Amino acid sequence: MFKHILSLVPLLLIFSLHNPKCSAQSPAPSPAPEAAPHIVPILKKAGxxxxxxxxxxxxxxxxxxxSLLNNSNQLTIFAPTDEAFHMMPTETLRSFTIQQKIQLIQFHVINSLxxxxDFQTVTNPLSTQAGDSGNYKFPMNVTMSESNQLNITTGVVNATVTGTIYSDDLLAVYQVDRVLLPMRFSVSPHHQLLHRH
Structure with a gap:
């Protein structure tokens, strides 16, 4: 009988080592999620x-x-250069209210990556963070030329994508040669000066 009990000891030892409840080893930590990209450092680095x-x-x-990127939302941003802003009449940007400035930025942000x-098959008008893409609001259309030049039209401005600044699984940032002004700003009596272009 004593031999029988001794033969069970190795089996009990093996069972206790393989039983997760008896194991002293903690599970391997999962890798930390990657931080969402910050748009300002990306633009600073690009110059x-x-x-x-x-x-x-x-x-x-x-x-x-x-915040949107940190919650796994995917975005595409059109980034006007300093030269693009200098092409606007000086009083235009200064005359915008803070809400209009927010809408202007939102108009440069597409709700998908x-x-x-992808621009070759995208459906126009594009949906932006600014909202309604109906006539005289925030419509934006893109076309790809045969020479792979990406053109953007807003009904007020025609712009060209002049390069890719950044791209990952959440965010794509493209450089544009003009500030994308929405139609909504141009039909307001307060901003008729936009038609001087």
């Missing part, structure tokens, strides 16, 4: 986006964009 950076900070849209090749 020549100082006006856009100031506008993002003043409207706190930099925080909103980060679009790779450069």
């Amino acid at each position: 020549h986006f100082n006006t856009l950076i100031r506008l993002l900070k003043r409207t706190q849209m930099d925080r909103r964009i980060y 679009l790779s450069f090749s």
Whole structure:
């Protein structure tokens, strides 16, 4: 009988080592989730986006964009260069209310991640953070030329994508040569000066 009990001891030992409740080993920690990209450092690194950076900070849209990305939302941003802002009449941007400045930034943010090749099959008008894409509000249309030049039209401005600044699984940022002004701003009597272009 004593031999029989001794032969069970190795089996009990093996069972206790393989039983998760008896194991002293804790599970391996899961890798920390990657931090969402911050738009301001991306633009600073690229250079020549100082006006856009100031506008993002003043409207706190930099925080909103980060929050959206941090919640796994995917976005595409069209980033006008400093030169693009200088092409606007000086009084135009200054005359915008803070709400209009927020809408201006939102109009440059697409509610999905679009790779450069995605623009060939995208449905117009694009949906932006600014809202309604109906006539005289916030319509934005994109077309790809045969030479793979991406053009954007808002009904007020025609712009061209001049490069890719940043791209990952959550965010794509494209450089544009003009500030994308929405039709809603141009039909307001307060902003008729936009038609001088």
